[in-house]
Amino acid sequence: MTTPATIPHPANSGLRVDLNPAAAVERNARFRGDTVVVRYAGGDLTYARLDDKAARLAAVLADGGTTDGDRVAFLGLNSGSYLVTMLAAFRLGAVFVPVNFRLAEAELEAVLNGSGATALVCEEGHRESADRIRGRTSLARFLLVDDDTEVPATGAPGWETWSPLLAAALPAAGVAAKGADDPAILMFTSGTTGTPKGVVLTHGNIWWNSVNVELRLDTRRGDVTYAAAPLFHVGALNSFVLRTLVRGGTVVIRRGFDPGQCLADLVTHRVNSMFGVAQMFAALARVPGVFEADLSHLRSVVVAGAPVPPSLIELYAGHGVLLQQAWGLTETAPFATHLPAEHTLAKVGSAGIPMPFTEVRVVDAATNRPVGTGEAGEIVVRGPNVTAGYWNNPQANRAAFDEEGWFHSGDIGYLDEDGCLYIVDRLKDMIITGGENVYPAEVERVLSAMPGVLDVAIVGVPDEQWGETVAAVVSVDDPATVTLETVHAWAAGRLARYKLPRRLTVVPAVPRNASGKLDRAVVRRLADGQG
Template sequence: MTHPHPPNSGSGVDVNPAAAVARNARHFGDSTVISYAGGDLTYAQLDLKAARLATVLADGGVGDGDRVAYLGLNSASFLVTMLASFRLGAVFVPVNFRLAEPELHSVLQRSGATVLVCEEGHRASAEHVRAATPLSRFLLIDDDPDVPATEGVTGWELWSGPIAAAQPFPSVAARTFDDPAILMFTSGTTGLPKGVILTYGNAWWNSVNVDAMLDTRRGDVTYAAAPLFHIGALNSFALRTLVRGGTVVVRRQFDPVRFLDDLVTHRVNSMFAVPAMLAALSRVPGVFDADLSHLRSVVVAGAPVPPSLIELYASHGILLQQAWGLTETAPFATHLPAEHTLRKLGSAGIPMPHTQVRVVDATTNQPLKPGEAGEIVVRGPNVTPGYWENPEATAAAFDDEGWFHSGDVGYLDEDGCLFIVDRLKDMIISGGENVYPAEVERALSAMPGVVDVAVVGSPDEQWGETVVAVVSPVEGTTVTLDDVREYAATQLARYKLPRKLKIVQDLPRNASGKLDKTVIRRLAEEEG
């Protein structure tokens, strides 16, 4: 028997999240989708506002493939702008709000964005760099009580008026797996940020991986206090929650006391967090006496997770699930199931169901045996197709077999669990020996009297490089180099022990929660 039409593989199905939100608005319109201090939104309200903003953007010439940039903190407006862009088939460009002006200019110029949606707190920076970019339209958010706008600003449109006057855009662009959805620039702490193209398929396949591995459910409440311009916060749970009909509690920025209150009050089920957030939460008085029984899925990533932090939460019945990935993997390539949290303490987990991960020799590209450290490479439908208008960087990142080379060093154990060692480029070569800063940082992370620690290499005439510990101590506590070396010596070989110590009040981190090693190296070189 022959079929008149070949079987449909599903590759042409519409996977636009804006279509899913429209569907939820139709069937569950009164359900709260965004809980936000500046004003909650139901699904019907979110879909209507996004549809009206889509008309505003389309009237200004935005269409299929055009870029729409957003500059501001976490807010309902961030998600409205993203969905309006998706509705038109435009590419959403969430901008790191902590960028210095030269970096901001680079991102806005290189993205080719023609429209910028901006909060008042970032308007001045945008004005300083706008002249040398393709931007031609500037919308200033003026309907968020948390971000009052300045009226009568030359060259800016207050966005509430046009949105209120617009008719809802009547359709949602159908998007398939290969269509670009988001252009997200890497943090750039080690060089010029690269624009990572994330397709609708990348986002969709990550959601399939997450649904397969984590205890998430339709109607869940998720928490978004980590910056949404970062792929971990946006695509781990927030975007997936909009699609599935749940509620996203959006906070403009992280505050540990507010964090605890929100977890209890909103009965949060899932969240993405960087280790620094959970370390701060653990220091809030009464945190482990609070009712957090509804918290089922806590994914920790974005920076190395101290085993002592995992053990602390586990002792109070909260199993942190470490994951590993990058912007380029949208975001998760591996995840450690909750059942293995303590049995595989410190592991970043096993490959996601639809993602391949292996460890290779960085020189020969040959797979390594269990226990041997090398570069982690990834292949799968959640991996970016490449870098925006940067074929050289794309060619350098992918090998002939389609494996994406992460630049991270790790090893797989006998059970196939991944352990992260460090970044290739952060490795210190001291006296001919390889020292991975992350290993030393992990050893020192639980040291009494230490709040935060970073390890970097410093030029040394005798050793080539020497190991420097940059430490933020508990207020009123004195930490000496001898203290640091004595504590680390119980866990590390002598050649890995710090030979220099720098005390600082706070360690600089980027908006993704990662240690800013460029700034830290400068701190390590300063006298005093």
């Protein structure tokens, strides 16, 4: 009988492998330093230049006291400086805090205080807002980006312009090794319905999402990805951008989304992958000549963040572009499910199947027991891409995670007979009218397909007779053709009578946040005549 051999070095299993993206960028700088990694109007960057600039900023931050575990915030639009700041933080082992540049000052204060950030890198367009709240935060270091031609800055009292500091700094040597459980990013959820919560995304969360994406989508070394959706949103940052930096590809960055510019960029740069919300692709579809342009290099197009009208998917598919729906949250880094390209039309309207290393269930919200096929319930998720928890918020952690480690998303959906997930709505957005449950997303899907309707939001508003009634807020091509009567005529054969809107408000644009999600608090005010 043979005695089994012992393993002398169990750490070689790979469980302690360094997952820090900054280490991968440093590697790329060494072996393919002349490759352009960032295409940006404010200044392109090669891998060598990106790594050098991040190493210099890391040295500047370290000189100011930033160390492993500290939080470094960035306040500004999409830019090369965003990526430099993130990689500099990663180099030091610090936690990167991307700040929503659209926040009001009170919200900005809450995020900066909640994160405990001690250093802030800021663009000129947001400096004054930061100045007004700086005394009520933990911030001790204020760096102003002054070398971006897209957002010129010349300096201001109490701010250090970063270009002379970077020029004088000796690049920091080495990159902090980081494992799967080490925090990487502290990303605050949108606070349209309450105080934003800080979601801790670890280096492992980022890594496993990337593995899921690579196993499911057609991504390749050297790919060009397009980043026009806000990078403070996890969908834009962690769908393709971070992984592109790691794999040696190129990121085309725009400060914001312009449909005409987007079309030109897709063609000129032969873009392979892109993340966006439905409204971006709807706007792109209205650009003259879009479907005559050469989009043959566009292999992986993910649309998520808000419900996607089936008509939009069918429109693009008819022209050879497959919009691949996905579902997830900031807490799932971001994708929990994805609909493979080959099922785009067969399962139109579905958010897909669970990612390879992610478990997804639909459960009864009251009992936490799995429900049957086709039955709606709360979607719960478990896997290595799921957040380690909320920052300094044990109460939120207790509410979000059950004893078996399932994360409760608060989204309502159902699984069909093939295991494909369909999103119904948010649990908290359900309308109860006359004792009947109405899911706004169901009504929104029907009305979004109505001719002349550009965008739609459905909310419940108080009603003396029914408790709540269904109200629609829409943006339209021609207000004369979209009335409550024409809406009823369109929807009557598609929705039960109690689901039909009883109020209609026409607005120039339906309020949405930077992630493309409806700002239902503002929508309710508009629907109630308070807008």
